[in-house]
Amino acid sequence: MTLIIIAYLGGALTILSPCILPILPFVFARAGQPFMKSTLPLLMGMAITFAFVATLAAVGGSWAVHANEYGRFVALALLAVFGLSLLSPHVASVIARPVVEFGNRLVSSAGNPAAPTIAGSLVLGIATGLLWAPCAGPILGLVLTGAALQGANVETTLLLLAYAAGAATSLAIALFAGGKVFSRMKQSLGLSERLRQGLGVAVLVGVTVIALGADTGLLARLSYASTAVFEQAVIDRLHEEKSRNRASVVADNSSMTMVANSKAPFISELPVEGIAPALDGAVDWLNSKPLTATDLRGKVVLVDFWTYSCINCIRTVPYVRAWAEKYKDQGLVVIGVHAPEFAFEKKIDNVRKAVEDFKIGYPVAIDNDFRIWRAFENSYWPAHYLIDAKGQLRYHHFGEGNYAQTEQAIQDLMREAGKKMAAEATVTPDAKGTEIAPDLQNIRSGETYLGYDRAASFVSPEGLLSNTSRDYSVTEPGLNEWGLSGRWTVAAEKAVLDNAGGGIAYRFSARDLHLVLGPRADGKPVRFKVTVDGKAPGKDHGADIDADGNGQITTTKLYQLVRQAGDVEARNFEIRFLGPGVEAYAFTFD
Numbered sequence: 150m151t152l153i154i155i156a157y158l159g160g161a162l163t164i165l166s167p168c169i170l171p172i173l174p175f176v177f178a179r180a181g182q183p184f185m186k187s188t189l190p191l192l193m194g195m196a197i198t199f200a201f202v203a204t205l206a207a208v209g210g211s212w213a214v215h216a217n218e219y220g221r222f223v224a225l226a227l228l229a230v231f232g233l234s235l236l237s238p239h240v241a242s243v244i245a246r247p248v249v250e251f252g253n254r255l256v257s258s259a260g261n262p263a264a265p266t267i268a269g270s271l272v273l274g275i276a277t278g279l280l281w282a283p284c285a286g287p288i289l290g291l292v293l294t295g296a297a298l299q300g301a302n303v304e305t306t307l308l309l310l311a312y313a314a315g316a317a318t319s320l321a322i323a324l325f326a327g328g329k330v331f332s333r334m335k336q337s338l339g340l341s342e343r344l345r346q347g348l349g350v351a352v353l354v355g356v357t358v359i360a361l362g363a364d365t366g367l368l369a370r371l372s373y374a375s376t377a378v379f380e381q382a383v384i385d386r387l388h389e390e391k392s393r394n395r396a397s398v399v400a401d402n403s404s405m406t407m408v409a410n411s412k413a414p415f416i417s418e419l420p421v422e423g424i425a426p427a428l429d430g431a432v433d434w435l436n437s438k439p440l441t442a443t444d445l446r447g448k449v450v451l452v453d454f455w456t457y458s459c460i461n462c463i464r465t466v467p468y469v470r471a472w473a474e475k476y477k478d479q480g481l482v483v484i485g486v487h488a489p490e491f492a493f494e495k496k497i498d499n500v501r502k503a504v505e506d507f508k509i510g511y512p513v514a515i516d517n518d519f520r521i522w523r524a525f526e527n528s529y530w531p532a533h534y535l536i537d538a539k540g541q542l543r544y545h546h547f548g549e550g551n552y553a554q555t556e557q558a559i560q561d562l563m564r565e566a567g568k569k570m571a572a573e574a575t576v577t578p579d580a581k582g583t584e585i586a587p588d589l590q591n592i593r594s595g596e597t598y599l600g601y602d603r604a605a606s607f608v609s610p611e612g613l614l615s616n617t618s619r620d621y622s623v624t625e626p627g628l629n630e631w632g633l634s635g636r637w638t639v640a641a642e643k644a645v646l647d648n649a650g651g652g653i654a655y656r657f658s659a660r661d662l663h664l665v666l667g668p669r670a671d672g673k674p675v676r677f678k679v680t681v682d683g684k685a686p687g688k689d690h691g692a693d694i695d696a697d698g699n700g701q702i703t704t705t706k707l708y709q710l711v712r713q714a715g716d717v718e719a720r721n722f723e724i725r726f727l728g729p730g731v732e733a734y735a736f737t738f739d
């Protein structure tokens with residue numbers, strides 16, 4: 150219930166964000182109309198359609214994406230008809246003639262466009278819902294991520310519906326106020342006809358802007374930080390509440406102390422968090438046969454949720470690998486659960502290659518359907534769970550860090566299982582390249598996605614156009630802004646280069662810059678060249694390029710392209726690809 154309320158409040162906040170702007174003309178065109186016959190059906194149609202489409206987008210396959218695209222085309226045509234009908238009764242009559250009854254219901258009642266019907270308003274609401282793409286702030290991000298990971302169920306659809314209902318409520322309030330204003334204008338100034346024509350023009354402009362993709366380019370430049378800050382505060386409060394409900398006690402040296410020569414069995418002070426879920430549902434296993442509860446009975450188990458292109462996961466791998474090696478003779482079982490963030494991480498061959506590159510020898514479960522993820526009620530990459538010899542969850546840690554405490558918890562549970570081992574120093578892995586810990590004091594740039602679903606701070610003047618090949622240009626981005634040059638097609642989670650010679654520019658401030666890249670669809674490598682402040686990177690080159698900035702994309706993974714050797718300062722990064730077909734996903738920084 151709490152999440153539903155939060156989703157509703159997040160939706161209500163959309164009235165304050167710029168992402169609501171493209172659909173305002175469609176909504177305010179009904180201002181001043183009867184609430185039950187016009188406003189309510191329109192807002193209900195918008196809310197229900199958004200919840201339905203968002204559910205399909207989160208859990209469906211490519212067919213859902215294509216269906217939504219076709220739906221958008223129909224919606225744009227429908228709303229264009231509506232806009233034309235507002236311009237003049239004569240136009241409305243001409244438009245209505247070919248579609249007879251349907252046209253009359255949609256744009257008029259007995260030839261009068263000012264008298265709406267419930268069915269017509271509902272159809273317009275459905276069309277608006279197909280076009281509405283609200284800002285993915287923290288609350289909507291939580292809802293959509295939950296929908297993608299939890300699968301198609303009543304709870305995720307209710308959350309999306311609650312978000313849409315919140316937006317509809319704030320729009321209804323705005324419409325009520327707008328209706329009063331429009332009514333006074335009509336009475337006092339006699340502007341009814343001009344006002345209706347003005348709304349028709351606004352609707353047609355809105356249709357044109359959305360059809361050309363200009364709305365995404367404009368909104369990428371506008372800030373909705375004021376609502377995002379509030380939303381993030383709500384999310385943080387929710388996480389604090391969950392943490393209190395599910396204790397996470399960190400092991401320390403005192404919990405591992407044993408009285409000399411004592412014959413009493415050691416009992417750890419780590420709390421019991423519940424019975425460990427089964428590891429059923431993996432689509433495949435690497436380095437091992439599928440492991441069952443029977444196989445793991447009587448053993449201490451470390452479960453590590455990760456995905457191979459995640460920089461945070463990459464930096465935890467040396468520790469997990471070291472623990473697996475150090476404690477294997479004492480019976481510790483380490484299991485990596487690979488849960489993909491991007492579509493390319495669902496390809497088992499890609500994961501197998503990453504496992505080899507990272508020199509991972511412990512079992513890895515391929516959790517492409519997130520069944521193990523959901524069983525653990527997990528929400529994070531990386532996440533570590535410790536299971537004791539009785540099959541009980543005893544410890545968890547989310548994110549990087551706390552390595553010493555996690556290892557002490559491992560030792561604690563090993564002793565509790567009857568293993569004779571003295572307190573030992575914790576591991577200090579020999580991390581290299583991308584595995585080295587971040588320079589947290591100097592990071593001023595954050596993770597940036599290149600697909601249109603989560604793109605932000607995009608400054609190419611052409612604007613971001615989804616799923617359409619177009620030419621882009623970029624001059625000098627500001628700090629934490631980026632742009633494309635050359636011909637690209639921007640998909641939901643990646644940008645694909647259509648012609649050789651294209652590039653990406655980003656002004657960043659951090660020690661390291663990484664970029665998740667993939668080769669051509671046929672797997673052929675693509676060469677590229679990096680410049681920093683317009684010159685070869687020299688001593689500031691990353692692990693995956695040379696001092697002259699030359700590199701090659703051989704597989705889809707995270708590439709370290711810049712590591713500043715001296716003082717960390719804001720730099721202009723540019724990468725230019727010498728061949729077509731490159732897939733670019735996301736920037737990360739250390």
